Amino acid sequence: MADLPRLAVLFAPRGSATLRDLLRACDAVAEPVIVLPPDCPTALVRMAERLFPLVVSWPDGSPPEFQADAVVTFHDAQLERAAALAEALGTPRPEAAALADKLHQRRVLRAAGLSRIDALAVESPNDLDRAVSLFGYPCVLKPRRGSGGERVTILRGPADHPKDAGLHGLLAEQFIPDARHPGGGWLADYVSVETASTAEGKHHVLATFGKLPVSSDPGGGIRTTGDVLPHGLSAECAARVRDHVLDCLDALGLRQSLSHTEVKLSADAPEVIEVNCRLGGHLSRLTSRRNGTDLVRLAVLAALGEDLDDLARRPPDRSDALDPKDPLHRSDPLDPSDPRDPSGGPAVAGVFVPFGAPGVVRSEVSAAAVRQLPGVCSVDELARPGDDRRSTGGAAANVVLQAPDLARLQPVLAGFLTGLSELFAADGLGESPWVRHLADRLECRHAR
Amino acid sequence: MELDAVIERAWCAVLAVDRADDADDFFQLGGDSLRAIEFIERVEAASGRIFPVETLFLEGTLAAVKSSLTDQLRTAEGPADG
Numbered sequence: 001m002a003d004l005p006r007l008a009v010l011f012a013p014r015g016s017a018t019l020r021d022l023l024r025a026c027d028a029v030a031e032p033v034i035v036l037p038p039d040c041p042t043a044l045v046r047m048a049e050r051l052f053p054l055v056v057s058w059p060d061g062s063p064p065e066f067q068a069d070a071v072v073t074f075h076d077a078q079l080e081r082a083a084a085l086a087e088a089l090g091t092p093r094p095e096a097a098a099l100a101d102k103l104h105q106r107r108v109l110r111a112a113g114l115s116r117i118d119a120l121a122v123e124s125p126n127d128l129d130r131a132v133s134l135f136g137y138p139c140v141l142k143p144r145r146g147s148g149g150e151r152v153t154i155l156r157g158p159a160d161h162p163k164d165a166g167l168h169g170l171l172a173e174q175f176i177p178d179a180r181h182p183g184g185g186w187l188a189d190y191v192s193v194e195t196a197s198t199a200e201g202k203h204h205v206l207a208t209f210g211k212l213p214v215s216s217d218p219g220g221g222i223r224t225t226g227d228v229l230p231h232g233l234s235a236e237c238a239a240r241v242r243d244h245v246l247d248c249l250d251a252l253g254l255r256q257s258l259s260h261t262e263v264k265l266s267a268d269a270p271e272v273i274e275v276n277c278r279l280g281g282h283l284s285r286l287t288s289r290r291n292g293t294d295l296v297r298l299a300v301l302a303a304l305g306e307d308l309d310d311l312a313r314r315p316p317d318r319s320d321a322l323d324p325k326d327p328l329h330r331s332d333p334l335d336p337s338d339p340r341d342p343s344g345g346p347a348v349a350g351v352f353v354p355f356g357a358p359g360v361v362r363s364e365v366s367a368a369a370v371r372q373l374p375g376v377c378s379v380d381e382l383a384r385p386g387d388d389r390r391s392t393g394g395a396a397a398n399v400v401l402q403a404p405d406l407a408r409l410q411p412v413l414a415g416f417l418t419g420l421s422e423l424f425a426a427d428g429l430g431e432s433p434w435v436r437h438l439a440d441r442l443e444c445r446h447a448r
Numbered sequence: 449m450e451l452d453a454v455i456e457r458a459w460c461a462v463l464a465v466d467r468a469d470d471a472d473d474f475f476q477l478g479g480d481s482l483r484a485i486e487f488i489e490r491v492e493a494a495s496g497r498i499f500p501v502e503t504l505f506l507e508g509t510l511a512a513v514k515s516s517l518t519d520q521l522r523t524a525e526g527p528a529d530g
Contacts, residue, residue: 106525367478
């Protein structure tokens with residue numbers, strides 16, 4: 001058997017691929033070298049060393065020296081290190097690194113006439129004041145690079161401005177006006193589009209995900225809470241979103257990469273929130289369940305320089321399950337149902353149910369009990385009693401739900417929220433603003 | 449079998465479940481890489497066996513883990529006489 005190409009994977013916790021995902025994704029296609037960051041928990045280092053023959057630690061400083069044929073990462077914070085490592089190893093530089101700066105992205109898209117949103121760099125309180133005077137409230141403050149969706153704040157007034165120490169490497173931009181998801185108020189007014197871009201710059205849409213409403217912290221911080229397949233958009237709206245995303249990827253010049261683009265469904269036309277040049281987090285588990293598509297494996301193959309056009313034509317299997325019946329270019333193989341009825345087909349949702357406030361977990365809840373709740377087919381994370389709520393990203397539970405279709409997912413989600421609120425009663429989960437808001441939208445009684 | 453009991457005790461302790469069902473998947477019951485290393489090291493400490501890490505990560509079920517460890521034990525003991 002020929003030697004497999006060696007792929008350096010810059011791994012970090014809470015990225016869009018776990019060690020398990022990587023083990024499966026590299027099976028028979030690559031020999032992974034797991035490169036760990038300086039602050040990696042020691043237990044995770046031990047696990048990586050048990051799973052993979054080649055594990056390298058990279059503390060700050062010069063890149064480690066070893067041989068590899070390609071480099072990939074699944075974490076925003078590792079994009080620039082991935083580029084540095086590629087340069088040191090002499091492998092093709094991941095395209096993603098050049099596009100990791102969200103301010104640069106916004107300027108390119110605006111110059112191309114693809115965005116109406118203005119943005120400014122923020123490195124000081126004066127910068128922030130200037131941005132607010134230009135954009136007014138509300139406006140958005142977020143890191144320019146490497147945040148993995150964290151530390152995004154909607155500023156609705158002076159009280160939401162962060163302290164001086166937090167103003168570095170940020171951008172402020174105009175707020176994209178809220179809209180309403182055509183599929184109903186229980187879905188958020190934005191979607192994400194996962195794409196695979198070939199070396200020649202041809203883009204394939206892999207999936208479009210609906211989203212659950214974001215949760216808001218008292219200080220204006222926002223958190224994502226869930227992803228839904230199918231997306232629930234009309235065929236016309238879905239086509240507008242996809243065309244807009246592909247035009248944006250063309251303008252950014254994305255090549256040989258997967259990407260995760262968030263798009264606001266504003267009233268006039270779709271508006272890109274941001275393009276993340278790596279796989280979206282917690283999404284491969286949904287595509288795998290719905291039609292067998294392993295997005296992590298696709299990302300591995302893309303990093304190795306595989307022909308992504310060709311991948312689209314291979315028959316589905318455990319890992320490369322792109323439906324060969326659907327033309328892939330500018331279509332969504334994960335919506336195999338009639339495009340006139342985009343709500344058809346089985347529905348899956350990844351849900352992160354947020355606690356209403358920081359603190360210590362009080363409830364003692366077993367994964368087995370959560371598995372018994374309506375629609376739950378997997379419990380991927382669960383807050384444990386005595387733990388800081390931040391240890392699970394502020395979520396009581398991170399689960400996968402499924403239902404025969406999108407319409408029937410709604411009562412399943414409502415039942416799940418009610419049941420989970422009862423299990424986490426000691427933490428007041430049912431009284432959290434996000435749970436009450438979504439329960440209202442799902443037209444059920446407030447979870448108590 | 450004592451080995452099965454060791455595995456089940458570690459499974460229940462790490463995943464905080466009262467009962468170990470052979471069909472259950474470690475990673476669908478709140479298991480992650482950090483809990484996996486805890487489970488692995490508990491079983492190894494209690495059994496003296498080397499844990500089949502890839503079996504847990506690629507197959508995930510309690511049944512698969514038990515089967516793999518049992519096969520390992522049989523291989524180590526060799527074929528029976530007669």
